[in-house]
Amino acid sequence: MTSPKQWREEAIETALSAQGIALAPGRAKSLARELQALLEASAADPLLASVEFQADPYGFHLALARTMAQTQ
Amino acid sequence: MSDPALLSIIQARKLPARELIQACRARIDQWQSRTNAFLGFEEGPVTGVPLAHKDVFCRAGRVSSGGSKILRDGVQSDTSAALARLDAAGFADLGRLNMSEFAYGTTGHNEHFGDCCNPWNPDYIAGGSSSGSGAAVAARIVFGSLGTDTGGSVRLPAAACGVTGLKTTWGRVSRHGVMPLSPSLDTIGPIARSAEDCALLLQAIAGFDPRDPVSSRVPAPDYPIKKHDRVRIAISSAWIERHTDPEVGTAVLAAAKLLASTGARLTEVEAPDFDTLSAHCLVVMQSEASAQHLRWMRERPGDYSSAVRARLELGYAIPATVYLEVLRARGLWLDHFCNQTLGGADLYLLPGIAVRLPTREQTGSNGGPDVPRRVQEVTRLARWVNYLGVPALVVPCGFDSRGLPLSLQLVGRPFSEPALLASGHAFQQESGWHKRVPAHGPARNGESTWAS
Secondary structure (H helix, E strand, O other), X not given: OOOOOOOOHHXXXXXXXXXXXXXXXXXXXXXXXXXXXXXXXXXXXXXHHHOOOOOOHXXXXXXXXXXXXXXX | OOOHHHOOHHHHOOOOHHHHHHHHHHHHHHHXXXXXXXXXXXXXXXXXXXEEEEOOEOOEOOEOOOOOOOOOOOEEOOOOHHHHHHHHOOEEEEEEEOOOHHHOOOOOOOOOXXXXXXXXXXXXXXXXXXXXXXXXXXXXXXXXXXXXXXXXXOHHHHHHHOOEEEEOOOOOEOOOOEOOOOOOOOEEEEEEOOHHHHHHHHHHHEOOOOXXXXXXXXXXXXXXXXXXXXXXXXXXXXXXXXXXXXXXXXXXXXXXXXXXXXXXXXXXXXXXXXXXXXXXXXXXXXXXXXXXXXXXHHHOHHHOOHHHHHHHHHHOOOOHHHHHHHHHOXXXXXXXXXXXXXXOOOEEEEEOOOOOOXXXXXXXXXXHHHHHHHXXXXXXXXXXXXXXXXXXXXXXXXXXXXXXXXXXXXXXXXXXXXXXXXXXXXXXXXXXXXXXXXXOOEOOOOOEHHHO
């Protein structure tokens, strides 16, 4: 996954406003900082580069089945 | 009658239910002012071994608040599948337990109903979000409790309060009639006095339910404890020594040795990438939780606590592409954990919480700029398990120099609950830490609870 760009307060305010969410006063700055940290931590995952084009978000159900314990 | 504080569920089943319930209600009177574990009590006649549950499990005709102001008076029209199954198995329900608002917190703070406090010392966090479950079981008010675990919410209160908690495989227990937080991660699990008691509760609630869209059709086996001979346990000793509090690390490594003495074979492996997997868990949790709460966040945002509102606000800014990319990688990470981290091992061993417990003040609204770091330290070893969807068991493994519980966590492959419970039981048979009961002391407001 491409590293996310720097999130700014204005972008946070716009994104929430467009969804009808009233941001608590003075919170945009800290939210931008938290969001940036979260997305960077997630994007640093080396395995993301191995996710195939055909990978499906619901493929996790199949992974549960193929990795389940054989102790039943 | 025997002291109910010292009994297991199997022993309690042999006693007259009426006397047992009276004894537990007496303990509510004794402990409520110290722990604030209960939000509401069942006043009418009940029968069976006494339990009480996190206030997200709906029961027809009764309020389920989710620990929130918004649902404070919300009378439910349906009973959750898990409570119905416990009713059918002959357990009594003594009431509704305190929790983090909408299960969206990890410390047990609650500004609407008051914080739930740790029975070992009410100045310290009880863990969350199933905080009342951990506190009520630790104080021996009830024999067990159901909690939910989306990012550690069964295991953290179990670890903080010195009791046993099982996070089940995603899909193992029906979530029908339970308030959602993040459907891709939400699970239900028991908190009890021992692994053996957790097994009895799991036996009652596990199994397919067509009303839960992710309920698994994998048959629920017999959970009562089996021997754990020759179990292979992976551990990352160097990581534990480097990255956990010294008191935590010493206790957990000693616990691993004790497990080895019961027949387990230990294997050193590279530690999973806890921080990356935790970030993925948060991306999923925050995106989904914010979607669940969209209507109320538009119409009545002022009815949320400031902390929960801030977490929800963040979710609306996470790009959908990032959310879906993280879900697309989930199966790959589960394969990696099972094939690379576990490899030939059955279970992975690590601390329940990597640090010594912080106080409620250090992690509350007056805790200052260090609050996020302190909370992150508490949750660091919990969320990665939810992203993988696998089961995990937390058991007490000692006490720190302040007399607060320390915990061991075992993580397994999907649907490996029998192996987790067997190893937890083997450890508890040898260690006996789970039999320690907190002494009754001053209430959280500093007043003697005996006066009330």
